[in-house]
Amino acid sequence: MGHPDENVYPTATGHALETVKQHEAPQDLVFWAGWFCPFVQRAWIVLEERGIPYQYKEVNPYKKEKHFLDINPKGLVPAVEYKGRALYESLIICEFLEDAYPSHTPHLFPTDPFERAYVRLWVDHVAKNVVPAFHRLLQGQTPEAQAAAREEYYESLRRVSEKAKGPYFLGAEFSMVDVVLAPWVIRDYILRDHRGYSRDAVGSGWKEYAEKLSTRESVLKTQSDLEHYEPIYGRYLRDEAQSEVAKATRAGKGLP
Secondary structure (H helix, E strand, O other), X not given: OOOOOOXXXXXXXXXXXXXXXXXXXXXXXEEEEOOOOHHHHHHHHHHHXXXXXXXXXXXXXXXXXXXXXXXXXXOOOOEEEEOOEEEEOHHHHXXXXXXXXXXXXXXXXXXXXXXXXXXXXXXXXXXXXXHHHHHHHHHOOOHHHHHHHHHHHHHHHHHHHHHOOOOEOOEOOXXXXXXXXXXXXXXXXXXXXXXXXXXXXXXXXXXXXXXXXXXXXXXXXXXXXXXXXHHHHHHHHOOOOOOHHHHHHHHOOOOO
């Protein structure tokens, strides 16, 4: 996600801080993270959901360690080191964590090849439609821009909601579609409070699905106290943020 304001809280808080403290010891997998970042939370949910051993390392966005920049030239979180080799990009990390730990359960991709592809199809929809629309609404500065972005966001969510079997996307089974959506669902109070968004307005059972995602244990364990997200998103609401996501949104480009 990039850089929060220098004045925001420097570390995770609440449930997320408790989780961080449980993952200070060295492990084969090192998780380079930023507590505030929804892209980080995707991978973090997978780690917690599947019970994968990992060492958590918070990246200071203003004083990035040389080693972190060596393993991830883009300088963006999340990144992982696995037995000395590095990967970055949240969706790629999520898939890697599924494949590298086959004995850990639950699995977040179905075993059936068609169903696996179906999950990837909807993960792609979230990445290319839901998340960009969220950020366009977040950064929209005029009533007209906000209205257009809000309807675009509603439509992207309706497409998911109409296919969701309940209580999760595939039914009883929590899957990668749920993982990649959850960080933006728990942050939608920012849009509710500042951009006229309502879960009810999505329709098609979205409110119930969103509530289910928001209360999943792995989501709660990777969530900081909501008030500490506010200063970060204030910069986006004023369209002053200088993260790579903010700059791409401002330029009308695909998210990095």
